[in-house]
Amino acid sequence: MITVDHLTKAYGPFRAVDDVSFVCHHGRVTGFLGPNGAGKTTTMRVMVGLTPATSGRVTIGGLDYSAIPNAGRHVGVLLDASAQHGGRTGREILSLGALTMGLPSSRVDEMLALVGLTDAEARRRLRNYSLGMKQRLGIAHALLGDPEVLILDEPANGLDPAGIRWMRGLLKGYADRGGTVLLSSHLLNEVELIADEMILIGHGRIVAQGDKKTLLQGARGSATSLVTSLDNAALGAELHRRGHLVEPMGEGLKVHVPTDEVGRAALEAGIVLTDLRSGGVGLEDLFLELTSATAREGVHQ
């Protein structure tokens, strides 16, 4: 639905976005991950025509953003929840959006209810909002026109854990109904649970993309398992006999093989497992590994 094609945005010699290409499919949540300053926001801004691209192109459903009539009815955008007039109330901000898009005022009430802003909160001016409330209002604004595509920059920023869980459910449901969601974050665990597909960006370049499984398979470090059993010593010996590297960790063992191999070893040795999970390369390790070089460069600049 969203096609980014060899997009480059340069500020003088500095390339904020460097030859980036990816596709966001409908019915899926695409996570756009990278450290601060990696080029996520710039890419999203180019998508909605706020920043002109140096070269390359972005289309949404085959169209340039500026060619979409009444854009808010097709593409919901939240780039910066604080970029609203501090003197307007939450309700007024949504009402202006509804008026622009030609929506009935009942839609404003629906959206306020959806994001859990009470009547009293909606009557307060934006400058008195917490960051979490601004994010909820921003999400309400993005959803106002019942769009097919959602572009959200750091939407979980400032939300409390309950809020993050709420947003996860909301976006998941939205994608399940056929919507396209692109959301960015610099925090992996925010996105890990919700994104069907992930795009990792560092220093303006895409460093990896795919679903979680593909990304982990492509990770350089091999998988590891964390295991606890009724007889750790015997299990350790069996795994060692099979030629695996075993080290004690906490109450159990850390083994440098996938979990199925540990299970097989336990089965053969007749040892009861009490806990077995993948402690392998988490997405976070992968993320740091992939972006560390670029992140360090960034620090020195």
Next chain:
Amino acid sequence: MTAASPAQPAPLLDVSRTRQIPFWRLVLVELRKSFDTRAGFWLLATIGILVALVEAIIMITAIVNDGVVFFEDFAGTAAGITSLLLPVLGIILVTSEWGQRTAMVTFALEPRRSRVVLAKLVVGAIASVATVVVMMVIGIACTTVCELLQPDLTFWQMEWWIPLAFVVTLTLSMTVGFALAALLLNTPAAIVVFFLYWYGLAIVLFVIADLIPAFTDIAPWINFQAALEPVWDWSLDSAEEIGQLAVSGGVWIGLPLGIGLWRILNAEVK
């Protein structure tokens, strides 16, 4: 690193049943934005209150002194006050989007930015017309009071073109503020430049003309405020006056608005 091509062709957005946002709705939105904040509301309220206050003082003075009252005087005084405050409204219409960064939202909803700018200009014109109407109403109210208290000294006479001249001049002076705001995209800077221009230019031109005698002939072609005078009097008839209005208007409206528009259309909206 470039990504793999999509597994399936991306579905297209069905926009066949969506019409673009009609211009009148953009105007409606901008109109609402001009008074739904405290700054906008109080600017409009200040114009109204100030006009009412000054008119009341004139009226009371006239009544106390048994002075002669012309309806025209009330209208003229009000126009003088508003010609200073309407440009500020024109400025705020443009710059508040940048100061509060709402331009990001506005231009995401309507990527054809020139339509938004035009809608704002129409709102400025609507405000000018509305101000003239309010001025006339206050003028009629004051004259009516005088009529009741001293009918012999009250005269209702007014040239038919006066409201028209007010609308034209007020809209044009509002547009000067609007144009400077589009150029500078910053509220304080635009207000300072506008008032420097409005009050300072005459002095500057005078000094320059004193130093360079040849400049005396050029000055009327640059001073838009002076060129507006024949419009106030509705006596704009000579080709020279029309030319001066066009040239100075081009300098103070056309130039900043043109450059400002180019800037707005091409700027990265942060």
